[in-house]
Amino acid sequence: MKQSEIKELSIEEIREKLTDLKKQHADLKMAHSVTPLENPLQIKKTRRTVARLATELTKRELQ
DSSP, rough: OOOOHHSSSSSHHHHHHHHHHHHHHHHHHHHHHHHHSSSHHHHHHHHHHHHHHHHHHHHHHOO
């Protein structure tokens, strides 16, 4: 998810996506620890998207 897409979301949508992606990230890490993932870069991608969403949420809440 790109930063331009994140800026278009409402605060509630950001919160929903953030919880979904955190769960997805945890699931990917668990699956990778059991058996190697086909594409381990998915973990990195989801982690960075979670960070982008969290940063945008914090930025909006401080305004």
